[in-house]
Amino acid sequence: DAGITQSPRYKITETGRQVTLMCHQTWSHSYMFWYRQDLGHGLRLIYYSAAADITDKGEVPDGYVVSRSKTENFPLTLESATRSQTSVYFCASSELAGGSRNEQFFGPGTRLTVL
């Protein structure tokens, strides 16, 4: 029972490089989310997806791209990494958007450092 996994767990990259963070869930949850967590800020939503091939922007989408060709995968790509994108990235999933089944389950996070 893997649940929701993220890879890599740690990544160091350089400014200007493209980086892809992977997220995989085994529950067949419809909804998937990408957040970043920084000191002084709460979790901030980058992008979310309601189903395969349906994605939408969150609060801080600039500089990021997502795709969802399969229900279980939701990769996040930093097209040209900047130092301000140094952060901890969490992927999450939920069964539904509302009601009692909207608990979000989080992956373990990816710590990204952009030099």
Added chain:
Amino acid sequence: RKEVEQDPGPFNVPEGATVAFNCTYSNSASQSFFWYRQDCRKEPKLLMSVYSSGNEDGRFTAQLNRASQYISLLIRDSKLSDSATYLCVVNRAAGNNRKLIWGLGTSLAVNP
């Protein structure tokens, strides 16, 4: 003013103590409320939802005060394992997780 505000703490309490956290929210249209727990360098996990009538889960009690726009979390008989950061989460739009607003968290340290 932040949309969701929490006292960052840290709250240092001895084992067995009762501790309470408050969280205020600014948007009166907020629909649903949650407490998540986050251990150091780990992912957040749902602790409990907060219902209008208040709800209890073992040693944990959550309450909502819509008139004053705050939610609270009470922990009774604190355990060492309760040491964590507690995140207040507010959903501005019913049935839409895109509208979740996360507080910065309140840090709790339970000491032996």
